[in-house]
Amino acid sequence: MAMEFMKPGAFKENANKAIADPDLRDAMAMINSGMIPNRQGAVDKLPEFEKLSQRGRELKDHVLGHLDFYLERFERNCKAAGGQVHWCSTPEDARQAVLKICQSVDATTVTKGKSMIAEEIHLNDFLEKHDIEPVETDLGEYIIQLAEEPPSHIIGPAIHKTKDQVSDLFLKHHAKLGRTERQTEPPKMVNEAREILRQKYFDADVGITGANYLIAETGSSIIVTNEGNGDLTQTLPKIHIVVASLEKVVPTLEDATTFLRILARSATGQEFSAYTTISTGARRDDDVDGPGEYHVILLDNGRSAMLGTEVQDMLRCIRCGACMNHCPVYQSVGGHTYGTVYVGPMGAVLSPALLGVSETKHLPCASTFCGRCEEVCPVSIPLPHLLRQWRQRSFEAGDVPAMERWGLSAWAFFAKRPWLYGAGARLAMRGLAFLGRKQGRMRNLWFAGGWTKGRDLPAPEGQTFQERWRKQQRERKFS
Amino acid sequence: MADEKTNSPKTGSAPINVGLFATCLVDLFRPTVGFAAAQLIEAAGCTVHVPDQTCCGQPAHNSGDRNNTRQIARQVIETFERFDYVVAPSGSCGGMIAVHYPELFADDPEWSRRARALAAKTFELTTFLADIMKIEGVTAHYDGTATYHDACAGLRELGVRDQPRELLAGVDGLAVEEMAETEACCGFGGTFCVKYGEISTDIVSRKTANVVKTGADLLLAGDLGCLLNIAGRLKREGSSVQVRHVAEVLAGMTDQVPPIGEAGETGGEG
Numbered sequence: 001m002a003m004e005f006m007k008p009g010a011f012k013e014n015a016n017k018a019i020a021d022p023d024l025r026d027a028m029a030m031i032n033s034g035m036i037p038n039r040q041g042a043v044d045k046l047p048e049f050e051k052l053s054q055r056g057r058e059l060k061d062h063v064l065g066h067l068d069f070y071l072e073r074f075e076r077n078c079k080a081a082g083g084q085v086h087w088c089s090t091p092e093d094a095r096q097a098v099l100k101i102c103q104s105v106d107a108t109t110v111t112k113g114k115s116m117i118a119e120e121i122h123l124n125d126f127l128e129k130h131d132i133e134p135v136e137t138d139l140g141e142y143i144i145q146l147a148e149e150p151p152s153h154i155i156g157p158a159i160h161k162t163k164d165q166v167s168d169l170f171l172k173h174h175a176k177l178g179r180t181e182r183q184t185e186p187p188k189m190v191n192e193a194r195e196i197l198r199q200k201y202f203d204a205d206v207g208i209t210g211a212n213y214l215i216a217e218t219g220s221s222i223i224v225t226n227e228g229n230g231d232l233t234q235t236l237p238k239i240h241i242v243v244a245s246l247e248k249v250v251p252t253l254e255d256a257t258t259f260l261r262i263l264a265r266s267a268t269g270q271e272f273s274a275y276t277t278i279s280t281g282a283r284r285d286d287d288v289d290g291p292g293e294y295h296v297i298l299l300d301n302g303r304s305a306m307l308g309t310e311v312q313d314m315l316r317c318i319r320c321g322a323c324m325n326h327c328p329v330y331q332s333v334g335g336h337t338y339g340t341v342y343v344g345p346m347g348a349v350l351s352p353a354l355l356g357v358s359e360t361k362h363l364p365c366a367s368t369f370c371g372r373c374e375e376v377c378p379v380s381i382p383l384p385h386l387l388r389q390w391r392q393r394s395f396e397a398g399d400v401p402a403m404e405r406w407g408l409s410a411w412a413f414f415a416k417r418p419w420l421y422g423a424g425a426r427l428a429m430r431g432l433a434f435l436g437r438k439q440g441r442m443r444n445l446w447f448a449g450g451w452t453k454g455r456d457l458p459a460p461e462g463q464t465f466q467e468r469w470r471k472q473q474r475e476r477k478f479s
Numbered sequence: 480m481a482d483e484k485t486n487s488p489k490t491g492s493a494p495i496n497v498g499l500f501a502t503c504l505v506d507l508f509r510p511t512v513g514f515a516a517a518q519l520i521e522a523a524g525c526t527v528h529v530p531d532q533t534c535c536g537q538p539a540h541n542s543g544d545r546n547n548t549r550q551i552a553r554q555v556i557e558t559f560e561r562f563d564y565v566v567a568p569s570g571s572c573g574g575m576i577a578v579h580y581p582e583l584f585a586d587d588p589e590w591s592r593r594a595r596a597l598a599a600k601t602f603e604l605t606t607f608l609a610d611i612m613k614i615e616g617v618t619a620h621y622d623g624t625a626t627y628h629d630a631c632a633g634l635r636e637l638g639v640r641d642q643p644r645e646l647l648a649g650v651d652g653l654a655v656e657e658m659a660e661t662e663a664c665c666g667f668g669g670t671f672c673v674k675y676g677e678i679s680t681d682i683v684s685r686k687t688a689n690v691v692k693t694g695a696d697l698l699l700a701g702d703l704g705c706l707l708n709i710a711g712r713l714k715r716e717g718s719s720v721q722v723r724h725v726a727e728v729l730a731g732m733t734d735q736v737p738p739i740g741e742a743g744e745t746g747g748e749g
Contacts, residue, residue, distance in 0.1 A: 328664040425506065450672070
């Protein structure tokens with residue numbers, strides 16, 4: 001990966017770089033101008049959206065309460081339909097399982113549909129190390145694969161790129177394939193990528209996709225896409241591998257339709273994604289096409305340990321990305337700043353569970369608790385509440401810097417002693433008011449650089465409210 | 480604990496006792512907001528009490544410090560539970576008491592009961608005036624055009640949206656011009672604004688751009704944290720837009736204090 005410097009521990013440094021990047025600002029502007037109003041429009045057009053959303057939440061909670069039952073049922077039905085299921089506790093287990101399947105047909109090229117689980121287990125790097133070429137076929141994933149970058153958004157992996165940057169990238173990589181004209185019109189750019197990818201579908205020995213849902217009653221997997229790339233990825237090669245995490249299982253096909261109706265609306269503002277494809281088992285004798293083998297890699301990677309804990313609600317997530325689109329912090333810093341596969345509010349809640357609280361301690365803290373993520377979440381995940389849970393764990397684990405901890409203790413000491421607090425406050429406010437007396441504000445304050453670097457600090461009036469109130473009460477009494 | 484009463488207005492029935500939770504920011508930075516709130520609550524026919532107080536505990540709560548948060552919450556509950564209502568000129572601190580206090584004591588039946596009882600009678604100022612006291616309107620005057628920022632906690636935890644606008648509609652001479660993305664966060668976020676100062680500044684810059692685009696000469700909101708943040712950024716950008724707490728305008732007290740972040744004997748045209 002070209003973005004080695006992007007680690008969650010360097011969140012602040014990453015954020016400062018991101019904020020100073022004019023291309024990123026241009027690229028991210030489409031969230032406010034497009035994605036947010038589009039989602040609102042799509043939600044407004046469906047009067048029963050709230051009801052579906054409530055139903056989706058209940059369904060997920062039900063499944064999480066009976067996860068073992070539905071997973072075993074999925075496995076049984078998947079096998080009955082001619083598929084194979086691989087239970088994997090860790091990313092390494094999952095990578096090895098994928099490798100073994102690829103090696104069974106001496107695969108040299110695999111095509112890939114968009115999959116966050118493949119990102120989570122860093123599958124591309126691993127396959128390359130084993131001389132297998134992974135080819136991303138989703139346009140956004142294809143772009144970032146050329147750029148050697150991780151995705152910056154779970155729905156729009158290349159959302160951080162401007163059109164100009166993509167034109168440059170295509171020219172750089174496609175010139176050696178004979179495409180020496182720099183394309184700037186989006187339809188022409190898409191066509192160029194499509195034509196180059198076309199042959200890859202036929203070259204590939206294995207096709208790897210994710211799954212939006214695993215259907216327990218039929219043993220099927222479902223993917224939703226807008227480009228049709230997923231269909232070619234999973235039907236043309238000899239083998240179709242689905243990489244999915246445990247919580248993607250839903251009881252029935254009917255249940256999946258509940259989520260399909262809220263997913264696209266929440267994600268892209270579409271009523272429905274362009275393609276919704278159901279895969280069930282390997283190719284049967286009378287099928288006209290389809291893969292000879294169908295494998296499902298079932299990844300746990302810390303999720304079962306979230307069951308029964310205060311962060312279990314996070315497992316309801318249907319990966320729509322609405323929380324990040326509406327997050328003021330994400331809008332400012334973009335996805336790469338997080339230094340994790342999952343970004344934005346959902347990433348800040350999920351990443352500590354997958355990677356550890358200490359490693360990711362900035363992520364739950366870098367939130368204003370504005371609550372918009374929870375408001376737009378189609379399955380009502382209480383994201384701010386869960387972020388606060390991680391802050392508590394972080395605080396209790398001693399991950400909070402000594403200065404901050406000391407400051408908090410000192411403040412709490414006074415806050416619990418109103419008389420002492422009042423005396424200190426009166427003194428401090430007089431001092432601050434004196435400093436800001438000329439302009440009513442301060443441009444620089446050595447102990448508040450975090451504030452005054454980008455903003456003036458309005459000066460206090462001078463006396464505290466309680467001081468003035470008591471004085472006024474005394475005067476009223478004696479007048 | 481000191482507890483001084485104002486002269487109870489003649490309501491003709493038992494007085495309604497309101498504990499004013501001034502909030503630490505109003506207490507420290509903007510006492511006029513406290514007086515404006517008190518005047519509005521009294522005009523609505525209640526008796527205002529201001530017991531000794533410090534903070535609702537959000538800095539500890541948002542830092543994950545459960546022990547200190549609970550201790551401070553118990554102190555607030557003990558201080559304020561004897562009033563008929565608790566009113567705060569802030570959706571953030573109001574939300575802390577009304578939404579988060581009950582969560583803090585989920586494993587402690589006695590304190591849970593007391594926290595829930597306090598939560599049930601705690602309101603943000605404009606909500607209290609419009610929804611609980613159902614006041615007819617205000618008698619204030621202000622010549623100018625204002626835009627109103629929806630502070631996050633008030634909006635999403637307490638449903639404060641229409642109440643301040645309805646009350647502002649009754650201010651003689653005042654026009655209200657809505658800004659784009661009025662429900663977007665201003666980037667204050669309590670300690671967030673200093674811990675992640677650059678991000679906070681970037682977020683508030685989107686807010687000030689939307690404020691300036693309205694052409695309004697006054698920015699109002701119901702939370703002092705947001706106001707200090709937005710005013711601080713507007714002033715840094717050299718903007719002439721004035722910034723005030725909504726209560727100052729509703730109470731007609733804009734002549735008693737300059738706009739936030741500005742100097743002068745008096746401010747505003749009210």
